Amino acid sequence: MDIQFGSPGRLYLLLVVAAGLALTLWAIGARSRAFQQFATDQLGRRLLPRGSKTRHWLSGLLVAASLTLLVLALTDLRWGKTWREVPQKGIEVIFVLDVSRSMLAEDAAPNRLVRAKEQIKDMLDTMQGDRVGLVTFAGESRQSVPLTSHYEDFKQTLDSVGPHSVRSGGSRLGDALTVAANGFLSELHDHKAIVVFTDGEDQESNPVDVAANLFTDQGIRIFTVGLGDIDQGARVPESEDGRDGYVQYQGEQVWSKLNGQVLAEIAEKANGAYIPAGTRRVNMADVYHRFVGNVPETSFESAKINAYIARYQWFAVPALVLLMLEVILSTRSIRSRRQSASDTQRPTRTVKQAA
Numbered sequence: 262m263d264i265q266f267g268s269p270g271r272l273y274l275l276l277v278v279a280a281g282l283a284l285t286l287w288a289i290g291a292r293s294r295a296f297q298q299f300a301t302d303q304l305g306r307r308l309l310p311r312g313s314k315t316r317h318w319l320s321g322l323l324v325a326a327s328l329t330l331l332v333l334a335l336t337d338l339r340w341g342k343t344w345r346e347v348p349q350k351g352i353e354v355i356f357v358l359d360v361s362r363s364m365l366a367e368d369a370a371p372n373r374l375v376r377a378k379e380q381i382k383d384m385l386d387t388m389q390g391d392r393v394g395l396v397t398f399a400g401e402s403r404q405s406v407p408l409t410s411h412y413e414d415f416k417q418t419l420d421s422v423g424p425h426s427v428r429s430g431g432s433r434l435g436d437a438l439t440v441a442a443n444g445f446l447s448e449l450h451d452h453k454a455i456v457v458f459t460d461g462e463d464q465e466s467n468p469v470d471v472a473a474n475l476f477t478d479q480g481i482r483i484f485t486v487g488l489g490d491i492d493q494g495a496r497v498p499e500s501e502d503g504r505d506g507y508v509q510y511q512g513e514q515v516w517s518k519l520n521g522q523v524l525a526e527i528a529e530k531a532n533g534a535y536i537p538a539g540t541r542r543v544n545m546a547d548v549y550h551r552f553v554g555n556v557p558e559t560s561f562e563s564a565k566i567n568a569y570i571a572r573y574q575w576f577a578v579p580a581l582v583l584l585m586l587e588v589i590l591s592t593r594s595i596r597s598r599r600q601s602a603s604d605t606q607r608p609t610r611t612v613k614q615a616a
Contacts, residue, residue, distance in 0.1 A: 263340060264340045265569045267337025268336050269336060271336050272332070275329065278325055281328070282324075286321060289318060289321065316590060320590055323583050323590070324587055326583050330583070333573075334574075338572050339572055340570065351392065353408055354392070354394070354456060355456075356381050357398065357434075357456065357457040357458070358374075358377060358396070358422065359374075360397045360423055360426055361399035362424050362498070362508060364377065364459070366495035366496065367496075368495035369540045373488040377458035378420065380543060382416060383546060384545040384549050387554075391410075392446070394408040395419060397422050398434065398440070399432060400433060401433070402441075404441075408444060424501060433466040434466055434523075438483065445481075451557045456485075456486065457484070457486065457524070458488065459485070460487065460488050472526075472531040481531065482533045484528060484533040484535075485524035485533065485534075485535050486524075486538050487538060488519065489517065489519035489539065491518060492518070493518070494516045494519070495517060496514050497515045519537075
């Protein structure tokens with residue numbers, strides 16, 4: 262049987278239940294041994310009526326069984342599958358990733374491109390219900406992943422892209438923004454966002470003007486994440502593995518710096534935000550919640566998924582029944598002890614009156 266745990270981290274509570282049961286049984290045994298050692302038979306029968314030891318053991322087992330079932334209910338056990346319609350609601354986000362050779366610079370370890378991919382994945386892990394797409398660019402732009410809600414497939418493609426993904430070198434951010442805007446599925450405004458990961462280098466593609474027009478005409482908000490050292494910069498490797506040395510121009514090694522000014526202007530014109538990541542590790546979950554997640558959501562068509570069936574009630578109901586049985590048993594035990602004590606004391610009062 263194919264079984265799934267919705268919350269497997271709660272299984273450790275079974276150890277707590279087992280420890281509690283062991284301690285309870287030990288206490289019952291210790292109490293019985295103590296009475297046998299220090300109390301007379303007559304006193305023992307008064308304090309421990311017949312069957313009381315069995316009731317204590319049964320009570321402990323009922324509580325332990327009930328708690329075990331409750332723990333299994335809390336782990337959200339599921340088996341069996343069924344098809345069901347799930348409403349989809351969120352925003353459309355297209356990531357624009359710079360894969361030019363300048364993104365291989367190693368001022369952001371291990372390099373800017375790898376760091377950008379890590380940050381995109383961190384943001385994906387925060388998203389729920391949003392559609393995501395990917396555009397890669399250098400001297401040309403390409404839609405690498407159309408808008409999708411399958412994040413794992415997206416991540417696999419993201420891992421594979423690099424400078425080899427485009428045919429011409431350079432960096433034309435304005436063209437990439439246009440390709441990204443054409444990738445949105447809906448014609449409605451106000452739920453679209455573009456998130457750019459780049460070092461800000463651009464070869465006269467007018468990205469600021471393009472961003473302003475996209476926001477004015479289509480309501481697309483643009484968020485920019487700048488990578489790289491803004492002061493000294495770093496050398497640009499010839500290849501992705503870094504084994505072929507560094508790019509040279511007229512006998513001098515080419516250094517690349519973060520151009521934060523153009524990225525800040527793009528974000529300002531498109532009602533977005535500029536995140537100067539530089540060479541630091543940025544909490545992209547926080548970036549999503551503070552900025553991208555504030556884009557108004559929209560409803561998408563329902564998705565049909567083959568989901569496991571939750572079976573927690575199969576454990577919760579028996580747990581409550583066992584707990585009720587333990588309460589009834591304990592109540593009867595108390596009444597029995599009171600009745601036994603009353604029967605023991607009644608002859609004593611009769612003898613005194615006769616005297």
